[in-house]
Amino acid sequence: MSLKLIIRPEAEAEMMEAFDWYEAQRAGLGAELLLSIDAAMNAISRNPQQYPIVYKNLHKALIRRFPYQIIYISDKEYITVIAVFHARRNPKRWCKAFQT
Numbered sequence: 001m002s003l004k005l006i007i008r009p010e011a012e013a014e015m016m017e018a019f020d021w022y023e024a025q026r027a028g029l030g031a032e033l034l035l036s037i038d039a040a041m042n043a044i045s046r047n048p049q050q051y052p053i054v055y056k057n058l059h060k061a062l063i064r065r066f067p068y069q070i071i072y073i074s075d076k077e078y079i080t081v082i083a084v085f086h087a088r089r090n091p092k093r094w095c096k097a098f099q100t
Contacts, residue, residue, distance in 0.1 A: 002045040003074065007081040011070075014084045018068060036063050037084060040070055048074035058082065 015037060023030030040063050044051065054060040054071070061070045063084075071083040 002042075003048060003077065003079050005041055005045050005079050005081060008083075011081045011084045018066075018084070018086070022066075033063075033066050033068070036065050037068070037070070039064070041081070044070065044072060044074075044079055048072070048079050062087075 015034070019030035019034055021030075022033050040061050044059075044061055048059065051059040051061040057073055059072050059074065061072070062068075063070065067087040068084060069087055070081060071085070072079050072081045074080075
């Protein structure tokens with residue numbers, strides 16, 4: 001059974017920013033990023049506990065082929081995506097997003 005995904009607006013904006021950047025590098029690369037993100041989110045929704053806890057009750061899933069991570073929290077009914085961000089960015093950024 002897959003859980004419902006809720007994507008916070010900040011995470012959605014991060015995905016679109018990354019899409020734009022990769023698309024500017026090479027036509028179609030942004031679409032490949034979104035497909036990789038979608039595959040990771042499908043895996044998360046099927047089994048959210050498969051990814052490690054990185055802070056309090058936040059999990060981190062790596063995105064294949066791209067240096068991005070999905071940070072999320074899950075309960076019995078929903079998965080909330082807190083952030084989708086570049087792996088080299090300061091993690092305090094998504095910690096701050098989690099606390100708001």
